Amino acid sequence: VVKSTSSLVVAIIFLMMFSLVDENMGCEVDYGSCKEIGNCEVMCMVKFGSAATGFCAGGYETGRCLCDFPGPCIGR
Numbered sequence: 396v397v398k399s400t401s402s403l404v405v406a407i408i409f410l411m412m413f414s415l416v417d418e419n420m421g422c423e424v425d426y427g428s429c430k431e432i433g434n435c436e437v438m439c440m441v442k443f444g445s446a447a448t449g450f451c452a453g454g455y456e457t458g459r460c461l462c463d464f465p466g467p468c469i470g471r
């Protein structure tokens with residue numbers, strides 16, 4: 396009984412750790428058309444700070460501007 400209980404406790408601890416890590420890993424936001432936004436990198440840095448990166452996924456004409464930044468996805 397003790398061994399199964401301790402295994403359950405360890406499993407719960409790992410689940411809690413992974414849920415907390417995922418929350419603080421960063422965020423990716425789709426800001427719209429690359430063609431409309433222009434320079435995704437600059438727009439993302441202005442919006443989220445110098446640690447943010449921006450890129451155009453799918454090509455300039457039809458792609459989407461995506462921003463990656465550290466921290467939780469709050470108040471996009």
